[in-house]
Amino acid sequence: MPFEEVMAQANRLLVGAQALGALTARLRLDELGVEGDPAVRAELDRVVAALGLADDVAALxxxxxxxxxxxxxxxxAQALDLVAEPARAGAWGFDDPVxxxxxxxxxxxxxxxxxxxxxxxxVARVLDVGTGVAGLAIALCQTFPGVTVVGVDPWEPxxxxxxxxxxxxxxxxRVTLVASTIEELEDEEGFDVAWLPSFFIPEPALDGAIARLHALLRPGGTLVVGATYGADxxxxxxxxxxxxxxxxxxxxxxxxxMIERLVAASFSDVREVERTWDAPLRLVAAGRG
Ligand SMILES: C[S@@+](CC[C@H](N)C(=O)[O-])C[C@H]1O[C@@H](n2cnc3c(N)ncnc32)[C@H](O)[C@@H]1O
Structure with a gap:
């Protein structure tokens, strides 16, 4: 009975989707500093409590x-976009400011x-590939008082x-924003560190990006690549x-x-960075000999 099977699975999955929506909405009430509708707020609190997160959410x-x-x-937002346009090819085409x-x-x-x-x-000149709205570029300035950052991205919105x-x-x-793809980036000064989030760069562009980064890094510089988590x-x-x-x-x-690709692109000392964090992200570092 395919209909019953699909419906039963959809119902099981729905709980997670609705619970994530509820958790997000509850956090938004705190962010906005509003009480919201008392009846809805009470139900949001109930979901958060049922998730075992009441104390943790209050302590954030x-x-x-x-x-x-x-x-x-x-x-x-990405899930809704996928449902709205299931035939669209993969692309970072988002212009929703939120x-x-x-x-x-x-x-x-x-x-x-x-x-x-x-x-x-x-003290370092850092290249932020796919700088987007510069969230990382700004965080780099705040975390490392001695760095300057060049953020490169072709996406004007x-x-x-x-x-x-x-x-x-x-x-x-301290932050210079350049409208370009990484493959086409021109720069005379060179970089001490480059950040490449491979999970945001299209596969056809990736080897060109890696080759370009090898050329843009200063001797002794470091490329750090965000690789797919892949541990699930x-x-x-x-x-x-x-x-x-x-x-x-x-x-x-x-x-x-990624390690194989970086070795093939003449990077040295290519290694996975030991993961000391919970975030679902793995890093590969490589030296520009
Ligand atoms: C999720 S966003 C990055 C978010 C960013 N770190 C921030 O703080 O806002 C990924 C970005 O990679 C950019 N991107 C995709 N292909 C690129 C390429 N070949 N060169 C440079 N940027 C690229 C996209 O335009 C998009 O803005």
Missing amino acids: DPAERSVVLSFARSYL LLQAQGSASAVVARLLDAAELVPP ALAIARENVAAAGVEE EDPVAAAVDDLFTVRAGGSVVPPHA
Whole structure:
């Protein structure tokens, strides 16, 4: 009975989707500083309590809440976009400011990971590939007081927001935004560190991007690549993870495959960075000999 089977599975999945919506909405009430409708608020609280998160949600500071909210809002928006346009090819074609801002805030966590892994020298010129709304570029300035950042991205709707964000953060002197793909980026000065989020770069562009980064890095510089997480034992989780990566125009490259590609591109000391964080992200670092 296919209908009953599909409906039963849809119902099971619906609980997770609705619970994520409820958690996100509850966090939004706190972010907005409003009570909201008492009846709805009570039900939101009930869902959060049933998830076992009542105390934890209440204890989040604004920055932590913003990271969780950004993550959830971005993926909820991408899921709705997938349903609205299931025939569209994979591309980073999003111009919804909420989604773009959310993705930028979520990216900011990368600065913490680079810090934890000690991959950025105290004084450095850093290249942020796929800079988007400059969430990571700004976080890099805040985390590493001695760095300047060049953010490169061809997507004008995101860059327009990036310019505002950079000004609002007061880091115009330290962040340069360039409207270009990484493959076509021209730069005379060279970089000490480059960040390449492979899960946002289309597969056909990836080898060109890696070759270009080899040329743009200074001798002794470091390329840090965000590789596909790929650690999930659950086949549904692994499949939806890759689906969302490809749909957003990115490549699915696990760390071992990325290491092979970087070695082939003449990088030295290519290794996976030891993961000391919970975020579902794996990093591969490579030296420009
Ligand atoms: C999810 S966004 C990155 C978010 C960003 N870190 C932030 O803080 O807002 C991914 C970005 O990669 C960009 N991108 C895709 N292909 C690219 C390429 N070949 N070169 C440079 N940027 C690219 C997209 O335009 C998109 O803005």
